[in-house]
Amino acid sequence: MERAALVRCLPCSSVLCRRYLRRSHACFSIPSSSLRPSLPRRRSSRLFPSSSSSPLYFRNRRHFSSLSPRPVLSSSPSPGFLEVKDEIARQLGFEKLSEEFLPECKSKAVLFRHIKTGAQVMSVSNDDDNKVFGIVFRTPPKDSTGIPHILEHSVLCGSRKYPLKEPFVELLKGSLNTFLNAFTYPDRTCYPVASTNTKDFYNLVDVYLDAVFFPRCIEDFQIFQQEGWHFELNDPSEEITYKGVVFNEMKGVYSQPDNILGRAAQQALFPDTTYGVDSGGDPRVIPNLTFEEFKEFHRKYYHPSNSRIWFYGDDDPNERLRVLSEYLDLFDSSVAPDESRVEPQRLFSKPVRIVETYPAGEGGDLKKKHMICLNWLLSEKPLDLETELRLGFLNHLLLGTPASPLRKILLESRLGDAIVGGGVEDELLQPQFSIGMKGVSADDICKVEELVISTLKKLADEGFDTDAIEASMNTIEFSLRENNTGSFPRGLSLMLQSIGKWIYDLNPFEPLKYEKPLQDLKSRIAKEGSKSVFSPLIEKFILSNPHQVTVEMQPDPEKATREEATEKQILQKVKASMTTEDLAELTRATHELRLKQETPDPPEALKTVPSLSLQDIPKEPIRVPTEVGDIDGVKVLQHDLFTNDVLYTEIVFNMSSLKQELLPLVPLFCQSLLEMGTKDLTFVQLNQLIGRKTGGISVYPFTSSVRGKEDPCSHMIVRGKAMAGRIEDLYDLVNSVLQDVQFTDQQRFKQFVSQSKARMENRLRGSGHGIAAVRMDAKLNAAGWMSEKMTGLSYLEFLRTLEERVDQDWADLSSSLEEIRKSVFSKQGCLINVTADGNNLANTGKVVSKFVDMLPTGSPIATTTWNVRLPLTNEAIVVPTQVNYVGKAANIYDTGYQLNGSAYVISKYISNTWLWDRVRVSGGAYGGFCDFDTHSGVFSFLSYRDPNLLKTLDVYDGTGDFLRELQIDDDTLTKAIIGTIGDVDAYQLPDAKGYSSMLRYILGITEEERQRRREEILSTSLKDFKHFMDAMEAIKDKGVVVAVASPEDIEAANKSRPDFFQVKKAL
C-alpha cells in the first residue's frame, strides 16, 4: 500500500512537483513526510529526486530540467510510433502546425491547432506506458481574492456529465491513476492526470475535460462557499466564523515565514503586473470575492481558445484528437487569449527595500530570528534560450551543492542559520534571482547583504575553479540523461517544462531539447574559458541590475494573535449588522450546506463516473526480478532492470548496536559524512569528486517495526548512482565517505546544527501532521521512538541544546561521531543492493567484492533491546499558527486485530469518504486522512491545516459508528478495491523498484505474502468493513492524541475538557 501514502497522506508526489509548489498550489495532495515508517524514506538528498518530503523542501531547489535549451534544427525520422494522418486530423477539426522528433525523450511530438477555437494541442508519442494528459489555462488574477485557486478546487466538484459532489474523489477512490491533481500558478492553472491503463486513462481524461468546461460550480453557490469561503453560524447565539477549504489552506500558507517572504519578494518585484497579487488568495482578501466575479472568471478564461492541451505516452494519437473534438467543437473562438496575456514588468531604475513581519512564537531570542533576502528581476524581455541555459548552470555553480561558493560562504559566515531564496527562478514570464538567510540577528542584516554582494563580485572577478565547473557539468548532464522524476510521471515533468514557454506563446518544443545547447555550452567553455561564459552574467543580471528588491522580515510575536483578533472583530461587526431574520437565515444556510455536504451522492450519480471492472485488474502483484547472492559473507541483492546504463546501489548497515543516546546525532553524522572532508580531500574537493564521477551519494537512517517482532529494524542506508563505466569510482567514493571522513571540523558541524534546527522549525509549522504522526508512533512502538529521536520534536529539542555543546564539548561530540561510525559500519549485518541492466550487473561482482573486503569486520551486532516509548499521554504542541494538525492513534494489533489485505481497502475508504467529508468538506480543513502501518499495527488519524481541534477528534471517534451504519453496494466496493490496487501497483521507475524490493527483503515480506494480501484485497467484502469496527472503537477508547496547534485553540480545548492535553511549547 505504498502509494496510499502518496495519494492521500499525501506527498504531492515528488520533487518535480515540489519545484512547482514554490509558486503553485497543488490542491488535493498534502505532503506527508515520514508518516509511515514502512515507506521507502528517501531523505532529501540534493541529488536524488525524493518521493516523500514537504513542499517547502522544494523551495530552495531547482531542477535542471527547467534549463531551456535553444532550438535544434535537425530532426531525425521517428521510429514506428502511431501517427495521425493530416486528413484525419482535418476531419476531426484540427490542423497540424509543426512536428519534431525529440531524441532526448525518444518521442515524436506534433503540435495541432483546433481550427474552430484555436486551442493548441501537443501530442507526444513514445513507448512510455505511463500516459499523461493535461489541460492548462492562462488565468492571471487582478487581485488577491484567490479566484484562480478557488476555481481550481471548485471545477472538480461535479460537472455536466458527472453530477456528483466530487468526481475527483471518486477517481481517487476507484481508478488506477498514477497521478491526479491540479495546480494553481501565479498565471496559469493546470489539470494533469496519468495512468498506465489505457481505458482508465481515457476515463480520467473525460472526467477532467467535462470538469473544466462544464463545471457545476458556476451554477451552484454552495460549491463556491464550500471551497472558497462562507460565514458559518451553527446557532444564532454563537459567534460567526469563516469557513472554506481554500480559506484555511491559505491561512496555513500565511502562517509560514518562508512563504510570507517568498510572496513579499514576488509582489515587490512585480508591482505592476499580475504577479503583484496572490493567485492563491490572501485570507484577509478572500472574503471580498463574490460569486459573480467567480463565475465571470470561469466564463472568460476556461475556454478552449485560452487553453493548451498535452497528451503523452503510448496510446493512439488519433484517439486523443477524437476525444478532444467532442468537447472543443462545442465552443466558438473567443478573445480570451488577448485578455489573459501576461504583461511584463518594466524594470526599475533604482533598488527598493521593504520590511515585513511574520508570526513568531514568544520563545527564544527574537533578536536572532530576522530574515533577509535579496531579489533581482533579471530581464524585461524573455531571455534567449542560450542565456537561460547559462543562467541555470550559473545557479548550480553558485548554490547547487554544499560546496558551491555562494552557499558555502554564506553558511560559513555564521551570520544566519540557513539559506533562503531559491536562486534563479525561471518559471514565470521574467526570470528572477533570490538569495538570503534566515535566523539572522537584527544587527547582522547589513552584513548578510554585503556578504552576498562581495561574494558575487569576487566570483565575477575570479571565476569558478575548473573542478567545480566539471562537477556541475557532470551533475547536470547525469540528471538530464537519467531523467529520474521519482514517482512523478515523466510525461508530466516534460509537460510542465514545455508549458513554461508555451504559456507565453513561445515555442513549446524548445524546452524539451537539451542535447545541442548542452554540447554548445561545453565547447564554448572549453574554447573561451568558464570565466568569460559566467562572469558577464553575474555582472549584467545581478551586480549592475537596478531592479533589486531587498526584503527584510522581522519576527512579531503578537502578529498571529493580532490577526486572529482582527478577524474576530470583522466577524463581530458582521454579526452586529445582521437582523434577527438575517441570523436565522444564516443559521439555516449553514445547516443546509452541512446537510448537503454530509448527504452521500445518490447511486445513479455515482454510476456516471466511469470505472474499470475487477476483470481489468491483474491477479498478481508486480514482481521485481531479484537475485539473492553472497559476496564474502555479505548478502547481495541484484535486480536486473533496464536502467539506461545507470547503476543504482544501496549499502545497508545495521544500527541496532548503537547506543540509545547517540541516536539524535545520527542525522548530523550522515550529513558530516558527505560534508566534512577526508584526510586528503577538503569537503569541497570531496563534493566535487562525487559530482564529477557519480550521479550522487546520500546517507540516511531508516527505521521500521517488523511485523510479529518486538525489536524494530533500524538501518543506515547509503545510496549511490553512477553511469555503468564509473561503477568502480562510485564504490571507491562510498568507501572514502564511510571510512576516511574526519569528524574534525567544529565550525562546519555547528552550521549543520543551525541548518537542521531551522529546517525542523519550518517542518513544525508547515508539516505539523508529520511531527504529530511520529510523536504518536513514539508513544506506541520502539521504531517510532527511534524515529522521533531523529526526525521529531525530541530531535528539535536535542538540536537546541546541541548548539552550546558544540562550543563546549567538541572533543566529546567528535568522538561520539566516531563511535557511531564504529558501531554501524561493519561487514557484519551489511547488505548490498544493486539495480542495473544484466550486462552491467555482471560486471559489478569484482567491484563489490573489493568494496566488501575493505569494510571493517569489527563489532559484531550486539543487539540492544529497544524497549522504549514516550509516555502514553495526550500532548498538544504549541506553535504560532492559525491552523492546526490533529492526530489520534493506537496499535490495533494490540486490540486483537489480525492483518488482512482488506485493511488497505478499508482505511483508504475511510480516508476518502468519512474523513474527507467530515474533516475537509464540512470541517473546512485542507485535509484529513488515516494511515495504517501494517508493520507496527499503528492506525492513525491525521488532519492538515485544520481550523478545528476537539471537533476533529469527535469525527475520528465516530469512525466506528460510520462503519456500523455503512451500506455499500457492489459498484462502490469494486471501486474501492480498484483504487487500492492502484496504490499497491504504484508506478515506479527502475531504481524505485529495486529499492522497494530491498525494503521488502529487509522487512521480511515474501512474494507469497504479497500474493495473499492481493487476493485478500480483491475479495474484500462488507463483512470485512464491519469486522474493522472493533479496531476503530479501540482507537476511540484507548487512542493517544497529539495535536500541533495554536495556543488559543489548545487553551480552549483544555477548558472544555480539563487536563485533556499536556501542553508543550515548541516555537
Ligand SMILES: [Zn+2]
Ligand atoms: Zn488548494
